[in-house]
Amino acid sequence: MTLDARILILPGRGSSGSDHWQSHWEAANPHYLRVQQDEWDSPVLDAWLPRLNAAIQAEAVPALLVAHSLSVSLVAHWASRYSGPVAGALLVAPSDVEAPSYPAGTSGFAPLPLRPLGFPAIVVASTDDPRVSVERARQFADAWGARFVLAGAYGHLGSASRLEDWPFGQLRLAELAKLAGVTLPVNAA
Template identity: 40%
Template sequence: MSLRRPPFPVVVQPGWKNSGPEHWQSHWQAALSATRVENRDWHAPQLDDWLDGLDTALDQAGEPALVIAHSLGCIALAHYARRHPHRVAAAILVAPADVERAAVPSEIAGFGPIPREALPFPSLLIASDDDPYCRAERAQSLAELWGSELVWLPGAGHINPDSGYGPWPDGLVLLDDWLAGRHRRIAA
């Protein structure tokens, strides 16, 4: 598989509890020579700390950058975009975590309310129709609110190693195809 190098620096924004070595984000980080967001506490996240972590990663990577976010990282990026609309060139948002759902873990409830403004950069939201952390209707709503293109992965769970998404080479192809089709708009 021969992928085009994204035309921007790449930043990987993991979700709650970070992305381990088998997670697709770790594989993509290596494949794309990406900068990874580092946070003080992945298990008891604080929104401001996560925004600072993303800010630091963008400083290290260079800007504007392509941010590849997963789960709670998608919500953090939506908050970040409200404060710093010009630091991100584009985003891939995979399996956003609905922090406003019933019985949301108290550790991540502080990331609500979820921003409802359109993101100030092109974005692709990849969702599963059976994600236990974000119902399909909610994922559809977030894509509409954020102005994101939406791609469905049927039966993909939370799109993580537990649901069979380790290296996820098909996801890299999806990213590559999206960037190829969006390059002019993103570069502008």
């Protein structure tokens, strides 16, 4: 089967455990590829960026990026420094890495680039996310030229939210594919 797009899963800090919707999606679809990082618990942007860039550049087939939390800022940094075959990005639960309340232990992710990404994107936020306010998430979406969607009150939209295969997110991924003009694997979204 030839796909019009590759799906790259970009977990946030700590990776995405077995209860995370990203892990459910990856387990259900062999076309989804997780971009692995050497250090998940104390991320350094200058170490994460080359891994993402290598995954994007690995094939000429365009990629749809599915980012959660800290990896949303990774995508913004990648778009400000690199170019490559990216068809679009689903940016879920962006962490406000510039907020004074942001947990310590990451390096280089702030300041967050606030300019158009150069490809279609959808930012999905929760109304009660402790890592970003709705207003700040909307500011990110506006700056990146992304569509903004509220998912409801689900915290940080991670493992603790118990979203399992997260049909709402799958619908957003299908919308993104349509915006980007690519198709998804049959068993995706």
